[in-house]
Amino acid sequence: MKIGLPKGLYYYYCQKWLYFFKELNVEVISYDTTKEIIELGNAIANSEMCLSMKMFLGHISYLQDKCDYILIPNLQYDYKNQMCSNFNCLYDLVNNFFKVNILTFDNEKEIKNYLKIGKELKFKTKQIKKAYKIATIKYNKELKKIKLENMSKLNSINKKILLVGHSYNIRDKYLSEVINLFKKYNIEIIYSDLFNDDYYFYLSKELYWKYSKVNVSSVIYCKEQVDGIVFFTTFPCGLDSLVNELVMRKIDKPYLNLVIDDLDSLAGMETRIESFVDILEQN
């Protein structure tokens, strides 16, 4: 049995499922984003959708005949922890436009979701519960390790920048070609999605998006220690258009706002990054 997990949007919020399926000996297929996948997505998507959404649809159409099931959760939390409204229509878009078997769940209680999906794949309750427990332990351990590693970069003597963006953008292999441009300048990159959402209140009182809260609190936490902040957005992201603008108006650090539409040529980005690094070194 093969389960497809498209590497876009919710993939980075569903990491625990990878451990869970590994424990049950179910094969999970997902591919890194390529130019071909983006083109596939462009053919299906509405022209006004954001690049991340187009990439997601491309992943689905690339995966559709390579696996038995595709996992599409409907991530919804309470009113104070909302997701982008695109996340709500993923299931119905795929269900209406692709002929695939879909595994789906909506967030009530975590363990219930695992039981639901496990039973659909015809595993026994005992097996599922055991796999869930082991997956939780392994996932938490891994997460702790990555978080520590990310934090320890704050103490480095090199120049440091904080990279602010959604996980599905800054961790994507294809989009992060832009981020790799920083590497030759010997600069430490700190990822914003590995922080807790404790501090957002100091900057924005009414913020209600779950993962924007994490980004904003990372800015508050690292403000004193880093030399510059880079905002990394795909065009036209709804949340970032408002939240990033507010953050930019409230901080007094040098910042760079990278908005990515198409990655046809990196030359323009290269120039902007070069001049930004120059500013950092002069400070």
Next chain:
Amino acid sequence: MGDYYVPAKYLLSKIVNADILVAPFITAKTIELGSKYSPDFVCTPFKYTLGTMIEALDNGANILIQFGGGCRYGYYSELQEQILKDLGYKFELLNLITNGKANVKRIYKMIKRIDKKFNVLKGLYYLFITIKMVKYMDKIDDYIRRNIGFEITKNSFSNLKQEMLNKFSLVNNSISLYIMYRKYFKKFKKIKINKPKDCLKVGIIGELYTLMEPFSNYYLEKELAQYNIELKRFTNVTYLLVNYKKINKKALKKSKQYMKYQFSADASSNVYWTKYLCDKKYDGIIHIKSSFCTPEIGVMPLLDKIANENNVPMIHFSFDANTSEVGIKTRLEAFYDMIEMRRK
């Protein structure tokens, strides 16, 4: 938003003792101001409201009121406050709806500060009358939309409506409001129309703000009234204030085959309405939204699919601050010709 400034002004003038500035109608200058200070790819209502705020502040207002909503709209107030403060204005911005619920405490405090003699019971009574007024207005608007395309003397509907609104703002209790409403409804029915039995019927759906603010959709409804079409629009303030949850639940039930989960803002009601219009055999559907409206963009492929399956033509309009009016007129004309040809 459209003619709804009348009930809003009525409510405020009845309960507090302060000068109320009705915001001037939106003009091209408002939009220019708004888009100058807005972020790059924010949705269009942000630009409109920011522009209106700047104009209101220039006219001497010092308390601004903003509401929150389902999608990005809930976050408008905080950013707008910051932008206006950076521009050097001194004012207070009150967001009356936070986290999807009306913030009663904040509303009470605000009114108490403006007018110390404020009486809660009196306030509730006039709120009740205002909601009634909005309901009556929506009912009459519905009738007007169905018949305005067939009026014999031009502007007879809009003139009578203006007269009605003036009378509405003078009423004192709910009974006289009801009598006024009955009287004008009869008057509207007496207006002579030339309506064939099998006229063309078109439904308008889409994003809430763009539908209700006539300037932001370039007076699309006025434009449509020139053709011989019966119009149907679901979105109005009654829907927003009273029926929103009910319709969203109904939408999930009635259009099960297309959607399993609820979408944010008006998206799921739009799916339901599209299906409803197709089932009722309408001749065409017009879908309006502001550009970059995320919830609508997400369901647009779905709406297209429903319309295609039922063989009903559908046209999408996306309005931005600098859309050209002529382009819209041309597309509308072509759409009208097309549905007329299909009839034959």
